[in-house]
Amino acid sequence: MAEAFGVSLDIFIMPAHVTISVWNTDRTYAEMAQRKTASCGISFDLNTRLSQLSWEVADNRLGLPAAKERFERIQVTKPTGKWEVLILTGFANAAFCRLFGGDPFAMLIVLVSTLAGYRLKQIMLEDGRDVRLTFLCASFFSASLSAGGYIFSIGSTPELALGTSVLYLIPGVPYINSVSDMIYRHYLCAFSRFLDAAVLTACLSVGLCTGMLLLGLKWF
Amino acid sequence: MNYSMITWCIIAAVLLCAFIFRAVAYKCGNLRGGNCRHKSTHFFELGRDTDIFYVPGDDEIPGMPDNTDESDGR
Numbered sequence: 001m002a003e004a005f006g007v008s009l010d011i012f013i014m015p016a017h018v019t020i021s022v023w024n025t026d027r028t029y030a031e032m033a034q035r036k037t038a039s040c041g042i043s044f045d046l047n048t049r050l051s052q053l054s055w056e057v058a059d060n061r062l063g064l065p066a067a068k069e070r071f072e073r074i075q076v077t078k079p080t081g082k083w084e085v086l087i088l089t090g091f092a093n094a095a096f097c098r099l100f101g102g103d104p105f106a107m108l109i110v111l112v113s114t115l116a117g118y119r120l121k122q123i124m125l126e127d128g129r130d131v132r133l134t135f136l137c138a139s140f141f142s143a144s145l146s147a148g149g150y151i152f153s154i155g156s157t158p159e160l161a162l163g164t165s166v167l168y169l170i171p172g173v174p175y176i177n178s179v180s181d182m183i184y185r186h187y188l189c190a191f192s193r194f195l196d197a198a199v200l201t202a203c204l205s206v207g208l209c210t211g212m213l214l215l216g217l218k219w220f
Numbered sequence: 221m222n223y224s225m226i227t228w229c230i231i232a233a234v235l236l237c238a239f240i241f242r243a244v245a246y247k248c249g250n251l252r253g254g255n256c257r258h259k260s261t262h263f264f265e266l267g268r269d270t271d272i273f274y275v276p277g278d279d280e281i282p283g284m285p286d287n288t289d290e291s292d293g294r
Contacts, residue, residue, distance in 0.1 A: 147228065215231075
C-alpha cells in the first residue's frame with residue numbers, strides 16, 4: 001500500500017499505541033504519527049473492508065483522496081447486531097460439539113448454555129463490568145448449565161457438552177495476533193496480547209472449575 | 221432430588237431471574253421513554269443524612285452544585 005503512494009513506512013506497535021513513520025522515496029523527509037489504539041471488540045466486517053481498501057490501493061492504484069473518503073466511510077460501519085451474533089455463536093458452539101463427536105442432545109445442551117452464557121456476557125459488558133469478571137461469570141453459568149447433561153443423565157456424551165460449552169469464550173484472536181506479532185518481532189506487543197489472553201483463559205478456567213466443584217462433578 | 225440437582229436448579233434459577241429482571245428494566249425504560257438504567261433508583265444505596273431531607277441551616281443542599289448566595293457579592 002505504501003509503495004502505491006510512492007513512500008516507505010514503518011509501523012511500531014505497542015500494547016496501547018501505534019507509531020507510524022513515513023519517508024519519501026529518497027529518504028530525505030519523514031513524518032511520524034502516534035495514536036492511541038481504540039479499545040473495541042473484534043469486527044471481522046471492519047477488517048474485511050479495510051483489507052479490501054488496502055488491496056484496492058495496492059492493485060488498482062486508488063488515489064489518496066479517494067482512499068481517505070472510503071476509509072472515512074468504513075470507520076462508520078455499524079457493528080453486527082447483538083442478537084445475530086448471539087444466535088450464530090450458539091449454533092457455532094453446538095457445531096463444535098458435533099465436531100468433537102457430541103450427540104444431538106449434547107448439541108442442544110451446548111446451544112442453550114452458550115446462548116445463556118453469551119447473553120450474560122453481553123449484558124455485563126454493556127453495563128461496563130470488568131472483562132475478567134464477565135468471563136468468569138459467563139463460563140461459570142455456561143459450564144453449570146451444560147453440566148445438566150451429567151446430572152439429569154441426558155444423552156450419551158454429556159462430557160463433550162460440558163467441555164465445549166465454554167469454547168466460545170476462548171480468546172482465539174488475541175492468541176493468533178500475539179503469535180503474529182512475535183513472528184514480526186514486535187515482542188512487547190506479543191507478550192502483552194498473550195498475557196491478556198492468558199488472564200482471560202485463566203478466568204474462564206476458574207469459572208468452569210467452580211461450576212464443576214459446586215455441582216460435585218469428578219475432575220477426571 | 222440430590223445435592224447436584226438442587227444446586228443446578230438454583231444456578232439456573234438465578235440466571236433466569238437475572239435475565240427476567242434485565243428484560244423488565246429494559247421494558248420499564250422504554251415505557252418511560254428514556255434510558256431506565258441512568259434514571260432508575262437502586263434498591264440499596266449509601267447516602268448522607270442531607271440526601272433524605274434538607275434542614276435550613278445545613279451547609280450543603282443536596283442536588284445543588286453551588287449554594288453560595290449571589291447577593292453577598294462572592
